[in-house]
Amino acid sequence: MELREFYKRFSLDESLAVGTGHNPYYLRIDSGLDEKIQVNGHEMIDLASNNYLGLATDSRVKQAAIEAVQKYGVSLCGTPIATGYLDLYQRLEEKLASFVGLEEAIILPSCYQANNGLFSSIAGPQDLIIVDRYAHSSLIQGIKAAGSKIRPFLHNNLEHLEGILQRSRGYRQVFVVTESVFSTEGSLAPFKEIVQLCETYRALPIIDDSHGIGVLGKSGRGILEEQRIEGYQGIYTASLGKALANSGGMISGKKGLIDYLKYYCPHLVYSTALTPSVLAGTEAVLSIIQSEFGVIKQRLVTYQQAIYESLIEGGFTLAASEAPINSIQSGSKESTFILAKKLYEQGILCTAFIEPSVPVGDGRVRLIAGANLRQETVAEVAEIIKRIGRS
Amino acid sequence: MNLEERIIRTIQGALEKRPEITLESHLREDLKVDSLDLLMILSGLEDEFSITIEEDDFLDVITVNDIAVKMRARGI
Numbered sequence: 001m002e003l004r005e006f007y008k009r010f011s012l013d014e015s016l017a018v019g020t021g022h023n024p025y026y027l028r029i030d031s032g033l034d035e036k037i038q039v040n041g042h043e044m045i046d047l048a049s050n051n052y053l054g055l056a057t058d059s060r061v062k063q064a065a066i067e068a069v070q071k072y073g074v075s076l077c078g079t080p081i082a083t084g085y086l087d088l089y090q091r092l093e094e095k096l097a098s099f100v101g102l103e104e105a106i107i108l109p110s111c112y113q114a115n116n117g118l119f120s121s122i123a124g125p126q127d128l129i130i131v132d133r134y135a136h137s138s139l140i141q142g143i144k145a146a147g148s149k150i151r152p153f154l155h156n157n158l159e160h161l162e163g164i165l166q167r168s169r170g171y172r173q174v175f176v177v178t179e180s181v182f183s184t185e186g187s188l189a190p191f192k193e194i195v196q197l198c199e200t201y202r203a204l205p206i207i208d209d210s211h212g213i214g215v216l217g218k219s220g221r222g223i224l225e226e227q228r229i230e231g232y233q234g235i236y237t238a239s240l241g242k243a244l245a246n247s248g249g250m251i252s253g254k255k256g257l258i259d260y261l262k263y264y265c266p267h268l269v270y271s272t273a274l275t276p277s278v279l280a281g282t283e284a285v286l287s288i289i290q291s292e293f294g295v296i297k298q299r300l301v302t303y304q305q306a307i308y309e310s311l312i313e314g315g316f317t318l319a320a321s322e323a324p325i326n327s328i329q330s331g332s333k334e335s336t337f338i339l340a341k342k343l344y345e346q347g348i349l350c351t352a353f354i355e356p357s358v359p360v361g362d363g364r365v366r367l368i369a370g371a372n373l374r375q376e377t378v379a380e381v382a383e384i385i386k387r388i389g390r391s
Numbered sequence: 392m393n394l395e396e397r398i399i400r401t402i403q404g405a406l407e408k409r410p411e412i413t414l415e416s417h418l419r420e421d422l423k424v425d426s427l428d429l430l431m432i433l434s435g436l437e438d439e440f441s442i443t444i445e446e447d448d449f450l451d452v453i454t455v456n457d458i459a460v461k462m463r464a465r466g467i
């Protein structure tokens with residue numbers, strides 16, 4: 001009886017999907033991220049994944065992963081502190097840290113886990129964490145777990161942030177947490193200014209560069225390169241599952257802190273290490289970025305621009321994006337699902353954001369055209385978008 | 392400015408969108424306040440009234456007036 005009551009609490013409200021005749025979530029994909037992908041048996045164009053540079057199916061990356069499997073097998077069946085600390089793992093730590101320009105790095109199974117584990121390892125009830133109001137769920141959950149005082153600031157609003165910093169006295173440490181690219185919008189944080197404010201008020205900046213690493217900066221090294229932030233004294237996290245086209249999450253920064261986390265961040269210490277194929281795949285992506293970033297980035301920018309123009313011509317309202325993301329302001333969750341459905345029916349896979357991923361009634365339909373797509377495919381997308389806009 | 396006006400102004404400053412706010416406004420239904428917005432509002436109230444607020448004490452507020460009642464109960 002009581003058990004039934006318990007399980008009754010978890011019934012899913014499917015009225016939105018039923019009412020709009022479309023559920024954009026958990027669509028089954030039957031292929032890799034190729035030029036056309038297979039979704040529920042339909043051939044579609046992928047504008048939904050975070051495969052910015054299009055390297056998820058690159059033959060060199062696949063080859064590196066295959067060789068790693070041949071050499072090491074599929075798993076080391078241990079956490080990094082035990083048998084998981086492969087030579088590949090150590091090398092990737094070093095390469096990632098040097099790629100973003102910081103002293104050291106650790107690699108966790110995901111950036112969600114990295115963000116979840118970081119705060120409770122470094123902050124506690126005597127501390128204050130100031131966080132952008134639109135920060136990713138992984139940051140918010142991680143921050144809440146630390147038990148510190150939390151003060152959100154208005155999205156990208158330096159004045160509001162400074163006001164809070166001015167009034168925040170008596171804490172052991174104040175942290176300021178934000179993301180480089182806010183992925184539902186494509187907006188960029190004024191991180192250089194945030195770092196300066198942190199210096200003024202002796203706060204510690206923490207940046208999640210998940211959508212910036214491999215995308216921003218003149219050689220793809222992310223937000224610190226993009227905004228020419230030198231001698232960064234704060235903490236840096238990023239996902240390896242987006243532009244870097246593999247999986248995992250990094251935490252990087254000062255050597256002393258990273259060495260500490262290697263023993264005191266339970267999310268690292270007690271979780272099976274990334275597998276050899278992923279470690280080798282990520283390393284291969286880094287090396288491609290180092291030699292080809294300029295060309296790849298140019299394609300990414302051209303594609304974004306082409307899609308942007310078609311959206312404007314189609315009469316869509318867009319969020320102001322500074323990243324290779326086009327984000328349509330789609331309003332209520334119903335209209336967000338309906339737009340996603342129209343795109344789906346025309347063969348375009350997009351990402352639909354409704355609350356709680358975005359504020360209530362302020363839905364987004366996001367389109368990311370990876371650099372792996374061909375020009376003709378992007379032109380096809382642009383035509384479809386214009387047609388949908390006119391209909 | 393009376394207490395209620397100061398509270399309304401604080402809430403206005405704490406939300407990204409600036410909705411019409413009255414004492415009767417429901418935080419969730421009318422103002423679309425989510426858990427982070429509530430934290431923003433509480434931080435704003437801490438600054439406005441120079442007090443410290445425990446989030447847990449404010450989890451049961453439904454309307455703007457409920458906040459005013461809690462503030463008065465604290466002697467503000």
Ligand SMILES: Cc1ncc(COP(=O)(O)O)c(C=O)c1O
Pocket residue numbers: 109110111112113115136138179183208210211238239240241247248249
């Ligand atoms: C800003 C941000 N941080 C963290 C994550 C989580 O990264 P991962 O997929 O590696 O867990 C994401 C991905 O959804 C993200 O967008």
